[in-house]
Amino acid sequence: MTQVQNEISTGKSVATAKDNAAVWAISKVMESDVKGFAGISDSLSLGSSTLSVARQASESVTDLLTEIKGKIVAAQEGNVDREKIQTDISALRDQIKTVVGGAQFNGLNMVTGTDDVSILSSLDRSNDGSVTASQITVNRMDLSAKAGVIGGTAIAGSVTDYGTITAPGGVAAASGVTTDSAGKAAELTFAGAADADTYSIKINGSELNYTAVGTPSADDVRDYFQGAINALGLEGITATAGAAGVLEISNTNAFSSVSIATNSSTDANLEMTDINGGGAPTDPDAATIEQRAETIDFSATAGVKEGDSYKVTIGSQSFDYIAGKGETLEDVAKGLKTAIDSNPPTGVTTQVQKDATTGQWSLAVDSAESDGLEALTLSVTQDGTASGGLFGLDNLDVTSNEGAAAALTNIETMINSAIDAAASFGSAQKRIDIQSDFVSKLSDAMEAGIGSMVDADMEETSARLQALQVQQQLGVQALSIANQSPQSILSLFQ
Numbered sequence: 001m002t003q004v005q006n007e008i009s010t011g012k013s014v015a016t017a018k019d020n021a022a023v024w025a026i027s028k029v030m031e032s033d034v035k036g037f038a039g040i041s042d043s044l045s046l047g048s049s050t051l052s053v054a055r056q057a058s059e060s061v062t063d064l065l066t067e068i069k070g071k072i073v074a075a076q077e078g079n080v081d082r083e084k085i086q087t088d089i090s091a092l093r094d095q096i097k098t099v100v101g102g103a104q105f106n107g108l109n110m111v112t113g114t115d116d117v118s119i120l121s122s123l124d125r126s127n128d129g130s131v132t133a134s135q136i137t138v139n140r141m142d143l144s145a146k147a148g149v150i151g152g153t154a155i156a157g158s159v160t161d162y163g164t165i166t167a168p169g170g171v172a173a174a175s176g177v178t179t180d181s182a183g184k185a186a187e188l189t190f191a192g193a194a195d196a197d198t199y200s201i202k203i204n205g206s207e208l209n210y211t212a213v214g215t216p217s218a219d220d221v222r223d224y225f226q227g228a229i230n231a232l233g234l235e236g237i238t239a240t241a242g243a244a245g246v247l248e249i250s251n252t253n254a255f256s257s258v259s260i261a262t263n264s265s266t267d268a269n270l271e272m273t274d275i276n277g278g279g280a281p282t283d284p285d286a287a288t289i290e291q292r293a294e295t296i297d298f299s300a301t302a303g304v305k306e307g308d309s310y311k312v313t314i315g316s317q318s319f320d321y322i323a324g325k326g327e328t329l330e331d332v333a334k335g336l337k338t339a340i341d342s343n344p345p346t347g348v349t350t351q352v353q354k355d356a357t358t359g360q361w362s363l364a365v366d367s368a369e370s371d372g373l374e375a376l377t378l379s380v381t382q383d384g385t386a387s388g389g390l391f392g393l394d395n396l397d398v399t400s401n402e403g404a405a406a407a408l409t410n411i412e413t414m415i416n417s418a419i420d421a422a423a424s425f426g427s428a429q430k431r432i433d434i435q436s437d438f439v440s441k442l443s444d445a446m447e448a449g450i451g452s453m454v455d456a457d458m459e460e461t462s463a464r465l466q467a468l469q470v471q472q473q474l475g476v477q478a479l480s481i482a483n484q485s486p487q488s489i490l491s492l493f494q
Contacts, residue, residue: 027450034450036123037443044436046106047119051138051429054110057103058422061111061143061390064096065415068396072407075398082399093145093393100143100390111143111421114306114325114386121435136435138428139325141421144388148322150309151384184290185250186260187242187274188225190218199270200263201225203249206232218245221269234258236292246273251289254366255351258289293351293366294376296336298329300360309384312336313377314365317345324386330354333363334413335391340365341406342395349402351409389417 017024068089075085103111110117122134188201193212199221201208208228210221222245229239229249236253251258262285264270272284281287296312306325310332311318319342321335330352337350344350347368354361365376392410397403 023453027453030446030450033123033125034443034446037439037446040120040122041436041439041443043120044432044439047136047138048429048432048436050105050108050110050117051425051432053103053105054141055422055425055429057099057111058141058143058418058425060099061096062415062418062422064092064099065390065411065418068092069408069411069415072396072398072404072411075404076408078401082404086397086399089396089398093396096143096390096393097145110138110140110425113140114142115140119432121432122439136428136432139424141417141424142324142386142389143418143421145390145393146388147391148309148320148387149385150311150320150322151307151381153381153383184252184276184292185248185274186272186276186287186289188222188247188249188262189271189273190221190225190245190247191266191269192216192218193221193269194266196265197269198265199225201229201270202259202261203229203232203237204234204258206234208232221245222247249289252292254292254349254368255353255364257291259286260289261286291364291366293364295353295362295364296333296376296378297360297362298333300355300358302329304328304332305382306386307382307384308332309381310336311379311381312340312363312365313379314340314345314348317343319343321391322384322387324389330361333361335387336363338392338395338410338413341403341410342392344402344406349406389421390414 071085071089071092074080075082100111101109103109108117117138117140118135119138120133121136124132124134126132190199193199193216195212195214197212199210199212208225210224210228212221219241222241226239226241226247229237236251236256237249237258238252239247239249242248249258249260260272262270262272271280272287273280275281275287276290304323304327306323306327308323310321310323313319319336319339321332321339323332323335333352337352340348340350345367349366349368351364351366352361353364393414396407396411398407
């Protein structure tokens with residue numbers, strides 16, 4: 001009766017270790033885990049709220065950058081008030097900084113800095129009883145416009161005189177080669193022709209043909225093609241007469257190469273004797289006249305570490321970009337472009353290019369002035385402080401044609417950075433919300449399991465109590481009858 005009454009009063013069939021030591025011990029371990037999961041649920045809720053703020057900030061920055069892009073596009077037209085457009089861009093830029101600076105929850109700002117943030121997500125108990133904490137690591141996405149601080153520890157020598165850059169030990173944080181812009185032309189040499197000899201020159205798909213009548217001289221054939229090529233009006237392509245029988249086709253397009261192919265009925269009549277200042281091409285009948293711009297060609301396989309610092313020198317000016325966590329040489333090339341475009345030397349323009357075959361990224365630097373680039377060099381150091389994801393935002397300037405053109409490409413890089421940040425935070429928040437839902441269901445399942453082990457079945461226990469009470473009453477009545485029997489017997493002797 002006492003045991004049943006205790007079960008009813010406590011609601012548990014195993015309330016103490018005395019009742020069932022093994023079951024009680026198991027239930028207490030599980031109860032401690034449930035209590036721990038309650039704390040984990042709070043941690044996940046805090047993490048989800050923090051990421052929600054960061055995601056919404058990234059989305060707002062994306063919207064503001066898109067508005068800036070609209071202003072920049074409008075500035076491409078010369079017949080607009082660029083000063084007023086620049087004022088609008090400056091206001092939007094300041095608003096972006098306000099959003100980034102205020103995007104904190106409980107003092108944690110996920111859109112500044114580069115340190116990862118870990119959020120407690122689970123307690124994992126192994127078979128031997130040991131417990132380990134699992135965490136979800138979320139990467140910060142720096143959307144500040146800071147320039148970064150270049151590191152001072154050299155990991156590679158400077159690229160000078162158009163040489164190759166490599167890191168010691170063959171483990172390159174970056175490797176590249178600067179390519180000289182000299183000699184971006186093709187030199188064709190003609191020989192005298194016999195009657196009915198044919199010649200063909202194809203430039204960027206435009207084909208020119210010549211059939212000899214009589215015995216024209218080499219200069220006659222050369223002069224014909226000089227006039228025919230110039231008459232095509234192809235932008236940046238000019239044909240000039242050189243030495244006897246020599247025609248030079250030059251390319252002055254800053255960032256566009258030119259394909260050229262030749263053919264003749266007699267091989268000796270037309271030969272490509274030089275391409276880009278490097279002598280005869282491997283294929284004497286087809287080659288590419290390179291773009292006018294000089295390039296820094298980065299490795300297609302080298303990696304980049306946070307803090308790796310890149311310095312490009314153009315003449316007497318230097319431009320820096322410091323890589324952040326998880327960045328690639330594509331990011332480095334675009335960062336250096338942004339740095340140069342922020343304060344370019346007179347006449348200097350830039351473009352980031354990718355080789356479609358090798359996947360190699362290059363930074364092309366062009367100058368409209370013959371001596372504008374002087375010696376283009378690259379140096380790499382480490383241990384720097386990374387540039388912000390919106391590096392270059394402060395230097396968007398559409399008040400000039402060159403600035404407006406540069407801003408149009410650079411704003412795309414910034415928009416992509418903001419979009420990547422929003423997508424990253426969205427994915428992380430979704431994962432945390434899923435984990436939070438799982439922890440809640442896991443806690444419910446564990447509580448149900450604990451209850452099945454130690455909780456009393458109240459219906460069964462109540463029925464058992466009623467039965468015991470009836471048995472007790474019957475026993476009392478039986479004893480009462482038994483106690484009355486001696487008195488009845490004694491009454492017979494009176």
